[in-house]
Amino acid sequence: MSGLELVDITKRFGTVTAVDDITLTVADGTFVCLLGPSGCGKTTLLRMIAGLEDPTSGDIRLQGERLNDTPAHRRNLGMVFQSLALFPHLNVGENIAYPLRIRGGSPASCEARVRELLDMVQLPGVEQRAITQLSGGQRQRVAIARALAVSPQLFLLDEPLSALDAKLRETMQMELRQLQQRLGITTIVVTHDQREAMTMSDQIVVMSKGRVEQMATPIEAYRKPASPFVADFLGQANLIRVKRADNGASFDGGFIPGLEVPAGAESLVSVRPEDVIVTSSGNGPVQADVVFVREMGANIEIYLDAGQERIVALAAPKSHGDFQVGARVSLTLPPDACVVFGAEGAH
């Protein structure tokens, strides 16, 4: 079996279970994001892969070989820390050369490799600068270059872009993805930013309370969320409690024709705001009142009350004039855009 395998990994800190029996496989050369709210165990999982924490139970395997008892410094991986952890007493070149010098590289070979790495992160000619002379984005690049200096088998990043401003963060996301594709290196990133995860990854691992909620491609996780938590965490979702009715499903504010839900108890249905169709006229299956309109430029967000349910819809800006606060409109929730969860939250 190739790639990185985590088998039944559990980590407890005292009575707190940070990671709860996680099993997952990361194929060689893929870019995986561990995504979840703070405290979901994603950083702990990454630190166990790095060897900075020992799992309470379970196996970590790389290319089929058990890694648990290999100390961090023998694991041949590169890691970028949230604080970047650049060494303040060394300049840029010395920072990047550090892992090479530790392994006994000659000064000349180190120098050549540092130049190559700085070119790779598009920051040529800064070898002699002090870390304090660099901007946040430049430090980021130096940290990436240092982590990749020895061409590691695994590239791990812990919330690497959280310190950057929004614009720079988006640029770095795309650059990081391009770099990863160019090098073909197996990469695992921890993030709480779903846009970041969507931008960069081949696979998203959505985590909550120490467990994996879903592992899928970004678009699959978005389109077919495995649980209400995933639906809500990845983008916006309207979660509506529905009951089975004739030829569809009914809820407090109306009816979704053609949607099949299990009989008996209530089910939870998730609909993305962009799938909700709002029309100002006619007698649609759902009647709703406009409570708030948020103009976002590219589109507008309309907050609606349909019975007890709050529904958010996205509409094109030109239709703005039709939707005033207080107006009564009709909604259509297309059944093929609805994801139905059972009472437990599963499919």
Place this chain on the structure above:
Amino acid sequence: MRRSPPQKPVDYLPIAFPAIMLGVFFVIPFAIMVAISVFERVQGGFYEPAFTFANYARFLTPFFGKVLAFSLGLAALVSAVCLLIGVPFTYMLTRLRRGKQVVWLIALLGVLSLSEVIIGFAWSTLLSRTAGLSNLFVWVGLMERPEAWTPGFAAVLTGLVYQAFPYTVLVLYPAFSRLDPSLMEAARTLGCSPARAFANVVLPAMRKTLLATFIIVFIFALGAYLLPQILGRPQHWTLSVLVTDQAIYQSNMPFAAAMAVFLVVASLALVGLSMAITGRKGAAGV
């Protein structure tokens, strides 16, 4: 926060009190001491105003040179030992849980509440032949018969290290608590064993703090005059002991003052030197 420099005299009010205290209790006494150091001693009496460098000239002898060298060497050794124990200790301490850290810090502050006299006599008992630690080792079977470890150089060193250790930890503690733990972890993921990472990442990143601690302990040890007398032989007496001896027992105030001034100047020179070193290297520092 307001960052503009003070403009009216009133703006200086907040620092007036500390400034007055410093003036009254440090600058004025020091000025008096400098004045006395160039006065002339009156045989059988006290001293009278004069302007002579004879007192300074007096310790340009091999004897005082040796005492000065011994004092500086002892102070440096005390600093080195304190850092050698204090750095790993403080590093481990900051890795403990908050509650445990507080217990350790309170215990260390407890040592500070002991007077030098108590520390001196406690150690002289602990290191004595009749009631000392060696009896314990004999009882356990590690030694043949009890030994006297005091007076002696090791006893002086032990006492001074014991006294200076809390200061060492208290100066190191804030810097070590602020140290980014991921520096050490980064070094490990880059292929460095923990011990090596500590030596070539943590220590260099902390070098300014280490130097500052060294200076503080050095000056502290340079001023010690009780412990060398209680725990040492005359050859282990420091310049501070001689100052005390001249001032109190020989009633030679001018000579004592001259030695004290020299000691202060030597200390200040050392502080200035180390500040110059850190100032130059400081640009790349933490």
